[in-house]
Amino acid sequence: MEKCFDDLDIPERVLMGPGPSNVSPRVLRALSAPCIGHLDPYFTRIMDETQDLLRFVFQTQNRFTIPVSGTGSAGMETCFANLLQPGDRVVVGVNGVFGTRMVANARRLGGEVIPVEASWGEPISPKGVEESLRRNSIKIVAIVHAETSTGVLQPLEEIENLAHKAGALFLVDTVTSLGGIDVRVDDWGLDAVYSGTQKCLSCPPGLAPLTFNSRAMEVLENRKHPVPSWYLDMGMVRKYWGAERVYHHTAPVNMIYGLRESLRIIYEEGLEARFQRHIRNHLALVAGLEALGLPMHVREGLRLPSLNTVRIPSGVDDVRVRRALLQEFQIEIGGGLGDLKGKIWRIGLMGHSSTPGNVILFLGALGTLLKAEGTVTDPGAGVSAATERFASWESD
């Protein structure tokens, strides 16, 4: 091999896709701190603080609250691999890619899955869940709080009630909500919850925040079969994150530095202020998109502030517009997945990326490109509407 490998020269993107979101320079700086040992007394202090901060964003007192050493999908697998045993029945809400992924996860682990479906853009109805719970001994009810593939925010309260009345664990995916949208693990009675770092937490991808309450821990402790995954066995991992510090696998030290810093930023901003910021920027974006003639894919009241899905006007070339956004304006947004491919765009306003500046920049760039596509006459209409929306918020 006689190749030339250049210095990294990463383009400065504005990350407004379905994740990763832009990462604060503070977090990047933390990532680049010297690596030290995974059992170093200074590092174990960092671990404890990271757990404290994770409890803060999860709004929980759960002792077992850690970052799993893998991406958000590893968080999903950790929940099923630890809480499910072969033959167990699981009710899974399926209204997008991530509910579908839950079904695949649970089935591969020997679970008997009862899917409760909704169309991609609608929430899962509690009635459907209730129906499926009539079958006996459901072990887990699993649902996605924020469907990244559709932009739907799932109401949890009724389903939580049903799950617990049926004696099942309530397992929730908060990958695209944690740190951007209210997630009250304790108040809402969520038993097992996972997330990812690269969405509203605005840390690079690579870790999966996870929390189990005492009911989930009991299920784990009373397993008959060992957890099929050695790497994701939380019965062993807890002894490393707990006071025992028993070595299991080498923790991803620098990623944990980065996560801690991203959580510290959230702690400084405060949860309520952060959620309000996400809502404000989301509403301005929606006003701008509608002014450009683009209807939202999800009806009002069910929209994720962190991930906005909008229908692509007929006659507009999905790929051409996204490529131009990236090449001319350095803006990344996401296309649709599955049946929604070519039909919607997914515009993220997550964490560090959720700023008025990004809303304005994106709407201006999109207006320009849609004028070139011939579907818009006034390319500044989006910017004007968003600006007005921001102003009305100030006077609220």
Add this chain to the structure above:
Amino acid sequence: MEKCFDDLDIPERVLMGPGPSNVSPRVLRALSAPCIGHLDPYFTRIMDETQDLLRFVFQTQNRFTIPVSGTGSAGMETCFANLLQPGDRVVVGVNGVFGTRMVANARRLGGEVIPVEASWGEPISPKGVEESLRRNSIKIVAIVHAETSTGVLQPLEEIENLAHKAGALFLVDTVTSLGGIDVRVDDWGLDAVYSGTQKCLSCPPGLAPLTFNSRAMEVLENRKHPVPSWYLDMGMVRKYWGAERVYHHTAPVNMIYGLRESLRIIYEEGLEARFQRHIRNHLALVAGLEALGLPMHVREGLRLPSLNTVRIPSGVDDVRVRRALLQEFQIEIGGGLGDLKGKIWRIGLMGHSSTPGNVILFLGALGTLLKAEGTVTDPGAGVSAATERFASWESD
């Protein structure tokens, strides 16, 4: 919660334990480059280059050569989860913690494990493997090339011959050898090989380099049962790392920046020069340890240049010495695991940590502490012996 979370203030450690090793400032700088999308055209180029560089260090042409999104232990699990099906027979060499871990991994996945044991400090004997291969239809022979818990370098040639004569796949753990000790995947006929980033590659922990040859890929493709782990299903992951770029999970973007840079440093140094450097520093360290009256745990010819195990003299307090090394000299070394706890120290000279300066610093510090422990009269004896060994190397 009303806590104060300080700025990170990482102590500057000299990492001479069983990993992580010290990370070059170049790698830390790469880690802190801006995060971009996992499907960004610039990032997919970085992915391709990372694969090229991994093929270089693995000395392979294997197309499927990637970093798995987890630590070295996830690499181990990836091999077993993808290549093993319930009921398959696996022969595993067990002469330390990581062979023991292989047994646990394979058993949890439903494998019928036939362990071939050796004492902790000896290599696995080909005769033992031959014996176990007399049973029919062994699917995999799995062995640890560099046992981090004992410091033994496992000769592979004979066992490779036996495995292939028996029609089995040959699976090798190179966590503590890759990038510091010769690993010739193609020349040696290794079918499935994994490693970790935090040892001789000197990148922070978090990724598991992995390579499968065509025989391993064929086994994966002809599975009857789906891979039990969705996250580690290489049949899906390969479509993201290959030309299709099908989204599976969000790649750990910044960690891959770091890995690429650590591999680029190896590419610049050259494999042969790097291996020689590891051997030179290892021999000087051994000379110094012996001059201080500490016998090596592993006999000559079977010692890992990257991980040196030495017997703790009787009367010396294991924990007190290691604590003083860390607190007074900022040097981390490892203690023994399992039956070797309190009996040996594990001194890493891996990648960026393998320098003459570290050898001298460590021997000087250890001499001082052993004088205080009362087992050494001349605290400089180790430094003198190492210096002489370096000089004799120069004149070779």
